[in-house]
Amino acid sequence: MGTPSIMLATHPGAARIAGDRDALVSCIEACMECAQACTACADACLAEDAVSDLVTCIATNLDCATLCRATSQILSRQEGTSAQVVKATIHACLAACTECAEHCEEHGEAMEHCRACAKVCRRCEETCRELLAAIG
Amino acid sequence: MGTPSIMLATHPGAARIAGDRDALVSCIEACMECAQACTACADACLAEDAVSDLVTCIATNLDCATLCRATSQILSRQEGTSAQVVKATIHACLAACTECAEHCEEHGEAMEHCRACAKVCRRCEETCRELLAAIG
Amino acid sequence: MGTPSIMLATHPGAARIAGDRDALVSCIEACMECAQACTACADACLAEDAVSDLVTCIATNLDCATLCRATSQILSRQEGTSAQVVKATIHACLAACTECAEHCEEHGEAMEHCRACAKVCRRCEETCRELLAAIG
């Protein structure tokens, strides 16, 4: 069991968003990973000779990192705002992941860090979608 | 002119969300203020003797701080994800501000920091609503 | 009185770092402003034709934004870790502001957003130094 799973299992309250606990844990982990990948990918793009072609990719990475970071925090709390706020947050995160994946995929053939980042974004997008479905 | 206004005015590109620049600047400033107020209010609640009555207020403050912080970052960038993602982010932020204001208002008579925080949340809620209206 | 000042005045506990309350409030406000300015300056640099000359400036802006954001949160709490941790955080923030100001000043003649950002970084650097002096 990873840390997010252990922390959820030892929480004295219930998960604030009813539904599959595995979907919640997977989404937390994917958001953490995606925030890191996007932060690192923006930085790697800055170090490329072709940086001027990567401007939108960098900026999209930064937005996606911001939203994944926020979402991983919100999902790590079981107390707090209503499921409505949590869902709105996941929706914003999902949309950012989709756009970031698309931009990174465009440069994925030439740049390995974009290829790796796109994969992580797609995985995060998927876990967001699954979590929304699990919440209902 | 405050810093967010100067930074927007000196940006070489256009604002990614069309509409009123004043509404954008007001929302950035309100999000910054609200993130700070909620962080400080959660901390002040922790220092109250009646902390066990303030648990939901604290947790809601933390969620609201997280979302206001993320939103102020997203709005401070003119490059990056589409207006769609920006709008989804503002919607999540607005919803968190409404809920946080409601919780803080409940304790506003007894606790000055909750009263002050509620005001800032209501102001942020309003600027989010105005920005969404300006974007269309 | 601004929001950070009101939140500090209405906190039921004492400030965890003894010393001048004005120095604390000024540093919180400067960190908030600097995080915003650096986020916006990185984004404005990305929109410049000469982006490939601004790579270090952008990356430094991003580090400085991260540290100013973290520092404004830590300083907004009066409970929590010891003054030792708070001081170490201010030291890291101060060092980032100095470096970011230097990079932005290099491009300040050609780019107004770098000039504006450098000023905010210098102000933040100064408030960090004053707060460290006030703490002793």
Next chain:
Amino acid sequence: MGTPSIMLATHPGAARIAGDRDALVSCIEACMECAQACTACADACLAEDAVSDLVTCIATNLDCATLCRATSQILSRQEGTSAQVVKATIHACLAACTECAEHCEEHGEAMEHCRACAKVCRRCEETCRELLAAIG
């Protein structure tokens, strides 16, 4: 290989802090995990009947989460501020982890989430120390 390791391996530049790449990756991963654990532990403490005994633990968790989150971002970038700023950041993070581990260990017998969080803090503390040693 985990995501931080892949992102580092595919970066076109060198790591800005010379030394062991494994130590860098381990520290990024531990900071990500610790930020999540501390966020979740603060939330779990809020849900405990004995919340009034856990106030310092909660506030320390929040500071530690803030610093681990910032440190994981700084370490995920190879461009940006100097090694001096990176080291100052790791020092602040290390100090927060030590204090947070101590507080969580106090309640570790009674509360499983504090026990789990303390372990993650100790691991993060260790990776910070090892990274500082590797940098020299």
